[in-house]
Amino acid sequence: MLAKKLLFGAGIYKQNRKAMKVNRIKTYECKDWLLNKHYAKRMCSITYAFGLFDNKNILVGVVTFGMPPSSTLAESICGSGLKEYVLELNRLVVNDGLPKNTLSFFVANAIKKIPNNKIVVSFADANMNHNGYIYQATNFIYTGVSSNTTKLIDKYGEEFHFRNIGHKQKALKKEINLINRIVLNLSDDLLKKEYRTILDKNRFTGHCYVASETYYHLSGDNLKVYHIKHENSTHWFLKDSNNKIIDITKDQFKTPVPYQNAKRGFFLTKTPSKRSLKLIDKVINHKFKIIKKRLNENSIDSKLIAQFLRDSKTLFNYNNEMLSIELNLHIQKLEHWFRLDKGFSYPNVDDWNKLKTILNFDDTFDSVMNNYEWIPCANDIIQKLELKKIEILPKHRYILFSGSKKFKKKCLKNFKLETLKYPKGENKRYISEYKPQVQGILF
Numbered sequence: 001m002l003a004k005k006l007l008f009g010a011g012i013y014k015q016n017r018k019a020m021k022v023n024r025i026k027t028y029e030c031k032d033w034l035l036n037k038h039y040a041k042r043m044c045s046i047t048y049a050f051g052l053f054d055n056k057n058i059l060v061g062v063v064t065f066g067m068p069p070s071s072t073l074a075e076s077i078c079g080s081g082l083k084e085y086v087l088e089l090n091r092l093v094v095n096d097g098l099p100k101n102t103l104s105f106f107v108a109n110a111i112k113k114i115p116n117n118k119i120v121v122s123f124a125d126a127n128m129n130h131n132g133y134i135y136q137a138t139n140f141i142y143t144g145v146s147s148n149t150t151k152l153i154d155k156y157g158e159e160f161h162f163r164n165i166g167h168k169q170k171a172l173k174k175e176i177n178l179i180n181r182i183v184l185n186l187s188d189d190l191l192k193k194e195y196r197t198i199l200d201k202n203r204f205t206g207h208c209y210v211a212s213e214t215y216y217h218l219s220g221d222n223l224k225v226y227h228i229k230h231e232n233s234t235h236w237f238l239k240d241s242n243n244k245i246i247d248i249t250k251d252q253f254k255t256p257v258p259y260q261n262a263k264r265g266f267f268l269t270k271t272p273s274k275r276s277l278k279l280i281d282k283v284i285n286h287k288f289k290i291i292k293k294r295l296n297e298n299s300i301d302s303k304l305i306a307q308f309l310r311d312s313k314t315l316f317n318y319n320n321e322m323l324s325i326e327l328n329l330h331i332q333k334l335e336h337w338f339r340l341d342k343g344f345s346y347p348n349v350d351d352w353n354k355l356k357t358i359l360n361f362d363d364t365f366d367s368v369m370n371n372y373e374w375i376p377c378a379n380d381i382i383q384k385l386e387l388k389k390i391e392i393l394p395k396h397r398y399i400l401f402s403g404s405k406k407f408k409k410k411c412l413k414n415f416k417l418e419t420l421k422y423p424k425g426e427n428k429r430y431i432s433e434y435k436p437q438v439q440g441i442l443f
Contacts, residue, residue, distance in 0.1 A: 020053060021053045023051055024049065045088075048065040048066075061102075066087065077415070079414050118401075126145070132398055142397075150390065185282035220371070222241045231255065290377060346369075397417075
């Protein structure tokens with residue numbers, strides 16, 4: 001078994017590629033290389049890390065593999081059945097002055113040491129004048145360029161990775177509680193006149209209708225509306241599908257509410273009232289903006305949705321121009337809702353319900369299209385962090401199937417991307433004179 005020892009300030013000596021070794025290393029051994037020597041200057045997702053050791057057994061390069069940037073990318077290669085096998089080769093960095101073909105030797109041998117069957121995806125950054133010659137030399141399949149043509153930079157000009165927006169969303173999502181947001185935004189301007197002059201009122205007095213109505217329209221749950229006469233006023237509250245009581249303003253009363261005597265009711269309007277719209281706006285934009293994210297829209301074939309909307313549009317003699325005017329949306333946006341090809345996009349939750357009102361279609365797909373959760377708005381986070389989007393060149397995308405012959409055949413059979421000719425051009429290496437302080441040595 002190989003033991004490792006730390007060596008500081010390695011000397012300079014003649015390199016010999018034939019004597020070089022590739023061995024698995026620990027994540028902490030990559031940190032200095034990735035943060036200070038690689039041009040990205042940031043850590044990445046690491047599942048496997050390998051080191052390149054020269055003829056003096058000193059670490060002279062690092063390559064890492066981790067989770068792909070998104071499940072959408074993983075699924076786009078060979079479908080949902082094989083997306084769990086996808087790994088991204090996300091960092092490759094070596095010392096300058098190594099022998100010819102060292103990088104392709106390093107990559108090929110690192111992939112061989114990854115256990116089990118894997119689909120490896122990697123990107124050559126055209127913004128760094130990379131064409132991916134290393135991947136071409138190791139028989140990767142070239143599949144064109146990525147769809148991403150922008151990146152974020154902070155106010156200091158440093159890149160802010162898009163994935164960090166997701167991390168920020170995840171952290172803020174824990175703070176989202178609709179009832180708390182409603183309570184914190186109850187104010188006298190939402191009260192009817194008869195409640196504004198009450199002297200001994202608390203923050204909940206007179207808000208039962210607007211609070212319940214607002215939660216009813218924001219929650220997305222199958223709620224029932226109830227009302228009851230209590231302490232000389234009509235009190236409104238909700239029940240969920242399990243008959244659990246949701247009473248946001250019960251603390252306005254001095255005595256317990258006798259819920260068992262309540263009657264089933266309905267709000268005066270199917271759509272939110274003016275007061276409710278005002279409160280909804282406050283709730284959505286409280287501290288940070290929140291938006292509706294559909295939970296499982298991909299569980300339905302997009303062609304079924306598109307055809308359903310097409311049939312509904314035809315039935316009521318509507319065209320896209322008429323819908324564009326009624327929905328107050330750009331026609332190019334809504335045209336994608338009716339496409340039967342890859343250009344289809346789902347209407348968001350609110351647009352779906354507006355369409356439902358206009359075209360008067362039934363509830364066939366509501367269980368999916370109206371099943372959503374509230375998440376922090378990415379654009380709002382970008383604005384608050386003072387980030388800017390700038391245009392960049394798309395990256396070259398390469399794919400390699402690694403493992404048994406049977407697995408490779410299965411991958412090729414299910415391969416969904418187009419195989420293209422390798423790109424050519426001047427390949428400029430970025431030069432980094434930085435010498436990692438900690439370098440492993442093998443015995």
